[in-house]
Structure formats: structure tokens, C-alpha cells
Amino acid sequence: MLQEFADWAAYSLLGLGRQSPLGAAVDFFIYDSIKVTILLAIVVFIVGVIRTFITPGKVKRWLGGRSEGIGNVLAALLGVPTPFCSCSAVPLFIGFIEAGVPLGITFSFLTASPLINEIAATMLLAMFGWQIAALYIGSGLVIAILAGIIIGRLGLESEVEEFVYKIKAKKASEKEMDWKERAKFGISESKSITLKVLPYLLVGIAIGGLIHGYAPSDFLLSFAGKDNPLAVPIVVLIGIPLYSNAAGMVPIVGVLISKGMAVGTALAFMMSVIGLSLPEFIILRKVLKPKLLAIFAVILFLSFVATGHLFNLILG
Numbered sequence: 001m002l003q004e005f006a007d008w009a010a011y012s013l014l015g016l017g018r019q020s021p022l023g024a025a026v027d028f029f030i031y032d033s034i035k036v037t038i039l040l041a042i043v044v045f046i047v048g049v050i051r052t053f054i055t056p057g058k059v060k061r062w063l064g065g066r067s068e069g070i071g072n073v074l075a076a077l078l079g080v081p082t083p084f085c086s087c088s089a090v091p092l093f094i095g096f097i098e099a100g101v102p103l104g105i106t107f108s109f110l111t112a113s114p115l116i117n118e119i120a121a122t123m124l125l126a127m128f129g130w131q132i133a134a135l136y137i138g139s140g141l142v143i144a145i146l147a148g149i150i151i152g153r154l155g156l157e158s159e160v161e162e163f164v165y166k167i168k169a170k171k172a173s174e175k176e177m178d179w180k181e182r183a184k185f186g187i188s189e190s191k192s193i194t195l196k197v198l199p200y201l202l203v204g205i206a207i208g209g210l211i212h213g214y215a216p217s218d219f220l221l222s223f224a225g226k227d228n229p230l231a232v233p234i235v236v237l238i239g240i241p242l243y244s245n246a247a248g249m250v251p252i253v254g255v256l257i258s259k260g261m262a263v264g265t266a267l268a269f270m271m272s273v274i275g276l277s278l279p280e281f282i283i284l285r286k287v288l289k290p291k292l293l294a295i296f297a298v299i300l301f302l303s304f305v306a307t308g309h310l311f312n313l314i315l316g
Contacts, residue, residue, distance in 0.1 A: 104152020
């Protein structure tokens with residue numbers, strides 16, 4: 001139904017040619033904008049309701065004193081429905097350390113939270129189906145768990161800035177909600193987050209539409225095709241200095257795949273932009289010394305490269 005509406009709007013209402021690059025670009029933009037926005041609003045509402053059960057205080061209590069392995073798995077799972085922006089990385093980190101959460105477990109949460117979010121998962125589901133979305137979520141969890149275990153075993157507590165251990169955070173009150181309040185919060189979150197990411201979403205889909213309509217079908221094969229063993233590390237390195245909302249990245253990734261980039265390579269690029277961004281690391285430098293920050297960056301880089309190659313192997 002949506003595809004028929006997009007075809008009608010692009011080719012009948014606007015009078016664009018069905019075989020023209022502009023017609024293909026506009027049709028792509030109309031269809032994906034409507035489909036992803038509707039699905040995103042629904043999923044964010046559901047996650048918003050779930051989030052009412054997972055407050056920062058509860059997360060700190062659940063993770064405090066946990067042993068390696070179980071703690072890392074729990075931290076990564078809790079990081080999925082509790083995404084944070086760059087500006088909240090420092091207070092969350094300080095809060096976890098103050099609550100006695102081990103460093104490695106803290107890093108499992110900090111890795112999973114920005115890397116795996118409902119926006120990216122929803123858009124991947126809408127554009128590629130549940131298999132790709134499941135691979136993205138599963139690989140993100142594995143990366144978060146392993147990154148935390150590695151950092152925990154390296155004994156890098158001394159590489160956290162000294163002032164972090166001296167802070168005593170105030171205990172915030174946590175009011176329990178009834179189901180009516182949870183639904184109201186979910187609606188508010190859906191409206192707020194959907195409207196917030198909508199500009200990024202539309203820009204990303206617009207760029208994707210232009211690539212879809214105008215770029216030659218083999219323009220990526222020369223440096224990011226399936227047969228280039230260096231394609232994955234190259235795109236991960238390219239993604240590090242970039243900073244983009246997941247809503248803006250996924251539509252572009254979708255079109256890159258349609259133009260010849262291997263699925264694993266494209267997803268590794270997206271993970272790099274979302275989970276290994278330069279602004280995030282600049283902010284984390286306030287609480288982490290350079291050695292720990294560098295080790296964290298290397299672990300993520302190698303993880304994204306390995307994940308990209310693994311996806312390419314699995315998906316062909």
C-alpha cells in the first residue's frame with residue numbers, strides 16, 4: 001500500500017518519469033520516509049514503556065557487585081533499552097563507579113548503550129528484514145560483552161581519572177509508575193524522540209535517494225566491494241571522525257548496499273560512526289586517561305572490523 005502511494009505521488013502527482021533518476025530518488029524518499037517514521041514511532045513507544053522499569057538507580061543496583069561474565073552480559077542487555085547521548089556518558093560513568101560497578105562491567109554498558117539502539121534496529125528491520133536487524137543487535141551485544149571482559153581483565157582501574165573515585169553522587173528518588181503513567185511516558189518518548197530524529201532521518205533518506213537514483217551501480221565496487229579484503233578496515237577508519245545520528249546513517253547504509261557495498265562492510269561503517277565517534281571519545285577523556293581511552297578505541301576498531309568480515313562471510 002505504501003509503495004503504491006509512493007509510486008502515485010512520484011509518478012502521477014509530481015509527473016516524474018518512471019525511468020528517470022529523479023523519479024527513482026523521489027519515489028525512494030517518499031516510501032522510506034513514511035514507512036520508517038511510522039515503525040519508529042511504534043517501537044520507540046514500546047521501548048519507552050520498557051524504560052520506565054529500568055531507571056539509572058536500578059541499573060546501578062543491579063550491576064553493583066556482579067561477577068565477571070554474568071555482570072557483563074547483564075550490563076550489555078541493560079544498555080540496549082537505555083541509550084544515552086554523548087553529553088550523558090560522563091555522569092553515567094561516574095555514577096556506575098560510585099555505585100561500585102566494576103570497570104569492565106561499566107564498559108560493557110557504555111559500549112552497548114550507544115551502539116545498539118531502537119532507532120537503528122527499527123530502521124534495519126524496516127529496510128532489510130529481521131535477519132539483518134538480529135545480526136546487528138546480536139553482534140553489538142557480543143562486542144559490548146567482550147570489550148568489557150577484556151578491559152576488566154587488564155586491570156586498568158588506575159587509568160581512570162582520580163577525581164572519579166572521590167565523587168559521592170546524590171541518591172535520586174525513583175517514583176514508581178502505574179500503567180497509565182507508563183503509557184503516557186511511552187507516548188511522550190515516542191513523540192519527542194521521533195520528532196528529534198526526524199530531521200536526521202529525512203536528510204539521510206534524501207541522501208540515500210540521491211545515491212539510489214543517480215549513482216552508478218558499480219561506483220563502490222572499486223574500493224568497498226565484496227572482494228576487497230581492506231574494505232572493512234577502510235570504512236571503519238572513515239567512520240571514526242564522522243558524527244551522525246543512527247536515523248541519518250541507516251538509509252545511507254541501505255543504499256550503499258544496493259549499490260554494491262557488502263552488507264558486513266556497510267554495517268561495520270555504521271557501527272563505527274555510532275559507537276566509535278570522535279566526539280564521544282573527546283567527552284570520555286574527562287574521566288579516562290589516554291591509555292585506557294586508546295585501548296577502548298582499539299578494541300572497538302578490531303571488533304567492528306571482525307564483525308564486518310564475519311557478516312560478509314555469513315551473508316555472502
